[in-house]
Amino acid sequence: MKLNRRSFLQSVGAAGATASLSGLVPGVTNAKVRGENRDIMAKRQGDIVYHSCLRNCADRCLLKFTVQNGRATYVEGAAEQRKTGTCPCVKGMTYIQYTYSPDRILHPMERVGPKGSxxxxxxxxDDAYGKIAGRFKSIIEEHGSQAIMxxxxxxxxxxIGMYGAAERFFNKINARFLDRYVCAYSGSYGVMSALGTSNGPDPEDSxxxxxxxxxxxxxxxxxxHYLKYINVAxxxxxxxxxxxxxxxPLASQADLHIQLRPGTDVHFFAAVMKYMIDNDLHDKAYIDANTKDFDALVKQLKTVSIDECLSISNVGNDDFMEFVKLYTEAKLAHWRLGYGIVRNYTGGRIARAACLLHAVGGHYGKIGNGLSYDNMQAWGCGDHDKVRAKHLRTNHDVGHVNITELAKALDPVNPTAYDAPCDPVKAMLFYNGNPAAMAPDVNKVLEHMKREDLFVVGFDFNMHxxxxxxxxxxxxxxxxxxxxxxGSYGFFDLQVCDQVIEPLGESKSNWTFFSELAKAMGYTDPEFDETNDxxxxxxxxSDSPHLVNANIDYDRIMKEKFIKVWEQRPFLADGKFGTESGKIExxxxxxxKKHFHPVLDLGQVEDWMIPEERNLPFRMVSxxxxxxxxxxxxxxxYIRNFPAYTVTINPNDAAARGIKDNDKVRVFNHRGEVFLTAVVSDQVDTGVVLTVKNNLRRFNPNGSQTCTNMLTTDRLADLGGCSAYHSTNVDIQKA
Ligand code: SF4
Known part of the structure; x- marks a missing residue:
């Protein structure tokens, strides 16, 4: 079938359904030939349970499970919810197989050899609770509660699963704070510095x-699932x-793709703003009514050269002029700022520059325009503090560890947090996460996790x-x-997760585990007797206006399963911004205060690299x-069969190194080396390589037990303590 733009985008959205119906997803359906379709229908006969997907995904699909005799047999999208439609993504369609995967851990275990053996x-x-509680108590007595992280x-x-369950326990024992600023924070601070909020308009208004x-x-x-709204537009x-x-995929179908050098977005936007202002293409009426200190921007842009900015961003003049044309001709421009771009040393400054450019264009305050980033209307509408039982904490001076700096915090000789010495960590309990795959500088993380004096407990449903x-x-x-x-952090829906099946084997939900562990520690607070309900x-x-103004309460959400929360519409139409001045600043x-230029900061990613890394020829984005x-x-x-151990390199760079498609290559820097399979493609420009984030060492088919995060930086981004994975330089050679 020949794909045009429209059919391509539809096919992306429908990928999961297509895969499922053709019988490619084991555990969902085994139908392989037409005559066996009755097997699919049989799997769809049973009780229906609504449960929202809780992956870290802006879509937050509402799923509909079929349950037969206590076993989930089928999953599909809740078609009555417009954003999900009938079909989750390719990942969501595998939830039956995911749940019943053969490598589920079904009972507690303790190691009997050296760590890692x-x-x-x-x-x-009972044995597990006794051992963990006993060890935690002795660590608290000897080293203080901050030694547990x-x-x-x-x-x-x-x-409950992300916050309430565990935080009740860790608040009660006054454990070290973990700052989970992997994502979003640099961008949020950048956006807030301009707009005073990181919320944006309803994506469905696109x-x-x-x-x-x-x-x-x-x-x-x-x-x-957002692509269908873009398709309608x-x-x-x-x-x-x-x-x-x-x-x-969207870039390959776009009217214009600006393929700039990673991390140089501020320069490109500065060039656009300068051109617009110099050529009277800015929205003067909007700027006069809604912004403050426009003259400071004009003054700074006088010191900026468009040619120099475009050269730094590596954007050609034709693309630049096409961007200006499309942008200044638009009446209702919606800007979707992603979480990828902000995982850079320049991430917060990029987010701020995007907001300022959109103000120069006058693109706020109407249905169909605005800037979306980290919509917290639905996610933040509930009373998270109560769920977390924050009042259980009596000691707030236990110190913080930034999740990106895990290797530094676990260092046995000089543990540090935020560039300052910190108390050693003597016990780490991980859940909802896999530090040896997702933390940067994995070699050091693994080395430190193997410390014999570090008590490590892992709570997860499969081995990793x-x-x-x-x-x-x-x-x-x-x-x-x-x-x-x-709620979603993209769309505006608040949603339920009704229990689909009983826990498999001896597994326990997050809340059952942490409340029982609290009791094993001897805590009798009534908070540990509370139920999920x-x-x-x-x-x-919560008395949040997002709930109250839409008349949403417990009974209604439990009955209706999903409800859109309230938000001002058009968003920011009242011209009241959350900044100190009440205007876009x-x-x-x-x-x-953060020692950046108060208008546009034109610092570059390389400024923050050590020379050893700065001089490497490739920026690695993952x-x-x-x-x-x-x-x-x-x-x-089924999912594992999609390659996750590739590195995409531009044909010119590949030719210069004698690298061909499917070659095994070594990607390396001062942090380590990773063996991957080369994909030669102009999907990336010269000087950039593309790898896959957070892959697991154990499944690397190159047999080397290596993964992407062995190379990534654990230095924090410019704002908000955010990670900066994409500010990593590497070299590459044929293995
Ligand atoms: S698209 Fe839907 S099913 Fe897939 S990960 Fe996101 S929320 Fe889950």
């Missing part, structure tokens, strides 16, 4: 846009610009690289084996793969 013996839960990220995005700008975002991987004439160092180096491993239930509630009610007791005191969610779904054989 892979020798385990089965123990009971949680590690987790986004393996479960529920209000159907009214006449220009969609996808900036550092791969919709096909982490926002696939495109059918009405909306243009699409993609600003991204990578040719994403971090579980290998634990003292005790515990079987977690999947999200489908318990109940929860949460109690916590969902607490979440819903072209000059920011916050940026000045975004998400369509068929993975961080380090998840490796337990699904």
């Amino acid at each position: 892979g020798k385990w013996r089965r123990i009971s839960w 949680p590690y987790s990220y986004s393996g479960n995005y529920g209000a 159907v009214y846009s006449d220009l969609y700008i996808s900036h550092g975002w791969n919709e096909a991987a982490t926002n696939v 495109r059918d009405k004439g909306c243009k699409v610009i993609v600003v991204n160092p990578i040719r994403t 690289d971090s579980m290998d180096v634990c003292d005790i491993i515990l079987p977690a239930a999947t999200q489908f084996e318990t109940s929860d509630i949460i 109690d916590m969902i009610r607490q979440f819903m007791s 072209f000059k920011s005191k916050y940026m000045e 975004p998400a793969l369509i068929q993975r969610m961080n380090c998840e779904f490796y337990n699904v054989k």
Whole structure:
């Protein structure tokens, strides 16, 4: 079949359904020939349970499970919810196989050999609780409660599963704070420095846009259901610009792809703003009414050369002029700022510059325009503090560890946090995360996790690289084996997660585990007797206007399963911004306080690299793969067959190194080396290589037990303590 733009985008959105119906997804359906379709229908006969996908994904699909005799047999999208439609993505369609995967851990185990030797013996839960509680108590007595640290990220995005369950426990024992600033934070601070909020308009209003700008975002991987809204807009004439160092699926179908050098977006936007202002293409009326210190921007841009900026960004003049044309002709331009672009040393400054450019164009305050980044309307509408039982914490002076700096915090000789010495960590309990795959500088993380004086407990539902180096491993239930509630961080829907099945084997939900561990520690607080339903009610007791103004309460959400929360529409139409001045601020005191230029900071990624890294020839970007969610779904054989151990290199760079398609190559820097399979393609420009984020060492087919994050930087981004994975330089050679 020949794909045109429209059919291509539809096929991206429908990939999961296509795969499922053709019988390619084991565990969902085994139908291979037409006559066996009755097997599929048989799997769809049973009780229906609604449960939202809790992956770290802006779509937050509402799923509909069929359950027969206590076993989930089929999963599909809840068609009654417009954004999900009938079909989750290719990952969501494998949830039956994911849940019943053969490598589920079904009982607790403790190691019987040296750490990492892979020798385990089965123990009971009582035994496990006794050992963990005993060790934690002795560590607290000897080293203080700050010596115990949680590690987790986004393996479960529920209000209970991600936060409430574990944080009640860690608050009670006054554990070290873990700052989970992997994503979003640099961008949030950058956006807030300009607009005073990181919230944006309803993405469903993109159907009214006449220009969609996808900036550092791969919709096909982490926002696939949003593509249908863009398609609707495109059918009405909306243009699409993609600003991204990578040719994403949407970029290959866009009206314009600005393939700039990674991290140089501020320079490109400065050039655009200068051109617009010099040529009277800016929206003077909007600027006068809604912004402050425009003269400071004009003054700074007088010192900027368009040619120099374009040279730094590596954007040609034709593309530049086409961008200006499309942008200044648009009446309703919607800017989608992605989470990829902000994982850079320049990430916060890039986000700020995007907001300022959109103000110069006057693109806020109407249905169909605006800038979307980290929409917290639905996610943040509940009372998270109550669910977390923050009042249980009595000691707030235990110090913080930034999740990106895990290797530094676990250093046995000179542990540090935020560039200052910190107390040593003596115990780490990880859940909802796999540090040996997702933390940067994995070699050091693994080396330190193997410290004999570090007690490591892993709570997860399948074996992975971090579980290998634990003292005790515990079987977690999947999200489908318990109940929860949460909103999307993209769309505006608040959604339920009704329990689909009972926990498999001896596995326990996050809340069952942490509440029982608290009791094993001897805590008798009534908070540890509460149920998931109690916590969902607490979440819903919030007086947030996003709930109240839409008349959403516990009874209604439990009955209706999903409800759109309230938000001002058009967003920011009242011209009241959350900044100190109440206007969009072209000059920011916050940026000045952070020692950046208060208007546009033109610093570069290389400024923050040590010379050893700065001189390496390639910037390595490692975004998400369509068929993975961080380090998840490796337990699904069908998904595992999609390559996650590739490095894409431009044909010119490949030729210069004698590298051909499918060659085994060594990618390396001062942090380590990774063996990958070369893909030669102009999907990336010269000087850039593309790898896959958070892949697991154990499945690398090159047999080298290496993974992408052995190379990535653990230095923090410019704002918000955010990670900066994409500010990593490497070299590459044929292996
Ligand atoms: S990963 Fe995202 S797109 Fe896929 S099912 Fe979950 S929420 Fe939907």
